[in-house]
């Protein structure tokens with residue numbers, strides 16, 4: 184399995200199954216793109232901004248639903264194995280990616296796993312066990328969550344710094360050293376996390392130190 188980051192902006196994701204698993208995936212996906220959930224029931228769960236369509240397609244009907252929404256990704260999260268089988272076949276025929284929630288192995292090309300993710304701004308960490316132990320993915324995600332606090336702000340700050348330094352007469356080697364020093368500096372992290380100090384000023388101090396050869 185090769186982890187890749189996929190931009191689904193402007194695409195449709197079609198989820199079959201309105202149980203806790205379909206709801207969890209729909210909530211996550213609907214934050215970024217149009218997400219449609221097809222299920223005979225939705226209980227009282229939170230589906231975020233997903234569109235809910237009440238229906239219980241038979242295996243033979245699944246292709247029509249896939250053709251109707253032309254999704255880039257189809258999620259098979261129903262409690263019916265035959266329906267999930269048909270969803271995988273229909274997604275493959277339509278050239279869409281497919282995520283099967285009721286299987287850990289037996290994957291073909293085009294079949295994707297949904298990892299546990301932690302997001303902080305533009306920074307994401309995704310954890311997969313290759314399907315072996317979803318509970319372990321969840322546990323590791325919970326441990327990493329605190330670690331990522333401030334990472335989104337650090338990415339934003341260092342993106343600005345990189346752009347400024349690129350426009351200056353600094354050499355690429357000096358620039359690399361300067362940006363590396365900023366992302367490693369505890370006082371910059373502290374300023375970003377606590378708001379007590381100005382992170383940009385802390386970063387400028389760190390960069391000056393690298394230029395004096397102090398790091």
Ligand SMILES: C[C@@]1(CC(=O)O)C2=NC(=C\c3[nH]c(c(CCC(=O)O)c3CC(=O)O)Cc3[nH]c(c(CC(=O)O)c3CCC(=O)O)/C=C3\N/C(=C\2)[C@@H](CCC(=O)O)[C@]3(C)CC(=O)O)/[C@H]1CCC(=O)O
Nearest residue numbers: 284285286287296297298299311312313314317318320321
């Ligand atoms: C990470 C996460 C993302 C998400 O779904 O959002 C996710 N499962 C999560 C939780 C979780 N899932 C299960 C438990 C109960 C404990 C346990 O069994 O471990 C818990 C933990 C809990 O609920 O506490 C049961 C389970 N899961 C799968 C099966 C089928 C099977 O194994 O055959 C069964 C058995 C069903 C049964 O027995 O009937 C299958 C898959 N689940 C995956 C992802 C993919 C592999 C990810 C990887 O590579 O690690 C894969 C292959 C397919 C897919 O869905 O993409 C999310 C954590 C989100 C978070 O909190 O961060």
Ligand SMILES: NC(=O)c1ccc[n+]([C@@H]2O[C@H](COP(=O)([O-])OP(=O)(O)OC[C@H]3O[C@@H](n4cnc5c(N)ncnc54)[C@H](O)[C@@H]3O)[C@@H](O)[C@H]2O)c1
Nearest residue numbers: 200201202203204205221222239240260261262266284285
């Ligand atoms: N990936 C994971 O993390 C994970 C975790 C637990 C369970 N599972 C597996 O994923 C599947 C879904 O889990 P769950 O806990 O949400 O199950 P669930 O039984 O609570 O929900 C299944 C949903 O599918 C709907 N459904 C049934 N037939 C349908 C059809 N023809 N078309 C559309 N929807 C239909 C049901 O009405 C229900 O809303 C199960 O098969 C389970 O084995 C996966």
